[in-house]
Amino acid sequence: MTAQTTYQYSHTIGLASLAKEGFLYPVDLAIDSQNRLYVVNRGITFKQLDIKCMRVSIASPDGDYIDQFGGWGHADGQFEWPTGIACDRADHVYVTDISDNRLQVFSQKGDFLGKWGTVGDQDGEWNRPTSLAFDREDNLYVSDTLNCRIQKFTKEGKFLLKWGEKGTGDGQFDMPWGIALDAAGDVYVADWRNDRIQKFDAQGKFLMKFGQSGDGEGEFHRPSGVAVDTAGNIWVSDWGNHRAQVFSPDGSFLAQFRGDATLSNWAVKYLEANQDYVQGRKIAKSLDPEKWFYSPTAVKTDGAGRVYVVDSNRHRLQIYRPAS
Numbered sequence: 001m002t003a004q005t006t007y008q009y010s011h012t013i014g015l016a017s018l019a020k021e022g023f024l025y026p027v028d029l030a031i032d033s034q035n036r037l038y039v040v041n042r043g044i045t046f047k048q049l050d051i052k053c054m055r056v057s058i059a060s061p062d063g064d065y066i067d068q069f070g071g072w073g074h075a076d077g078q079f080e081w082p083t084g085i086a087c088d089r090a091d092h093v094y095v096t097d098i099s100d101n102r103l104q105v106f107s108q109k110g111d112f113l114g115k116w117g118t119v120g121d122q123d124g125e126w127n128r129p130t131s132l133a134f135d136r137e138d139n140l141y142v143s144d145t146l147n148c149r150i151q152k153f154t155k156e157g158k159f160l161l162k163w164g165e166k167g168t169g170d171g172q173f174d175m176p177w178g179i180a181l182d183a184a185g186d187v188y189v190a191d192w193r194n195d196r197i198q199k200f201d202a203q204g205k206f207l208m209k210f211g212q213s214g215d216g217e218g219e220f221h222r223p224s225g226v227a228v229d230t231a232g233n234i235w236v237s238d239w240g241n242h243r244a245q246v247f248s249p250d251g252s253f254l255a256q257f258r259g260d261a262t263l264s265n266w267a268v269k270y271l272e273a274n275q276d277y278v279q280g281r282k283i284a285k286s287l288d289p290e291k292w293f294y295s296p297t298a299v300k301t302d303g304a305g306r307v308y309v310v311d312s313n314r315h316r317l318q319i320y321r322p323a324s
Helices: 265-273 275-283
Strands: 007-013 026-031 037-041 055-059 065-069 082-087 093-097 102-106 112-116 129-134 140-144 149-153 159-163 176-181 187-191 196-200 206-210 223-228 234-238 243-247 253-257 296-301 307-311 316-322
Touching: 007 253, 007 265, 026 307, 026 316, 037 082, 082 140, 093 129, 102 129, 140 176, 149 176, 187 223, 187 234, 196 223, 234 296, 234 307, 243 296, 265 275
Parallel strands: 026 082, 026 296, 082 129, 129 176, 176 223, 223 296
Antiparallel strands: 007 316, 026 037, 037 055, 055 065, 082 093, 093 102, 102 112, 129 140, 140 149, 149 159, 176 187, 187 196, 196 206, 223 234, 234 243, 243 253, 296 307, 307 316
């Protein structure tokens, strides 16, 4: 256990919104070379009102709204059930859709560039692709969730390799979800139903694992996301336990966060225009639960040391930074 950094809460981005300055069930996040944030909104379907809200929102790390793209549907550039997102070195944006079993590629501005994906269990096929991560050579790792394996592609979609199968042994998975790489190129996988994190080299050789089912320190209930910070610490979004946990490079438990959210700039702006909500907050018995995580789905880090936790059921991101 060598790396350790103390973190403190910084700020929140988001509020529940059908469009623009807000999110609706965000599930993943990508960060481009200019530190723009791309947030996948899974949305929700209200059949009576025909409201779906599947989209990618773009914002700055400080919470300035930039743009959005996408929408519900099966045509190019649309989403049915968007899930994972990542940016390559050219700042092209890649988004998986587990309903359509495809991956779509967009420009930085959200223009549709291409797609690939075929449902199946052969090399290069997948069944419910979820999380994505690029390596330094712009090769793309994909969590092939229902096939219980990881696949590696070129950024153009050429199959390179795979590893894993369903099971509980080393190198086996039961619905792998979140995926991340460290500075050395090693691969970390959130093994969702096995309640653990596994680490591999770039070719899929098993290196280590940590975690078990439970709600104690270092235990998980359906870990959904994983990231490695600039110090080498491993962050995990512990979805079922409504928290984020931090581990040293060898998998030793370091800390946990239950949520510290304050009102985002977007929320403040909304409340200023809706004074009835302000009065309601004044008479509430307690606002403490508002700050807690509620089913966090992903965690990402940037080069400045910030850590972003996707707080899905509260429609926001909570951001942490190294303590000064």
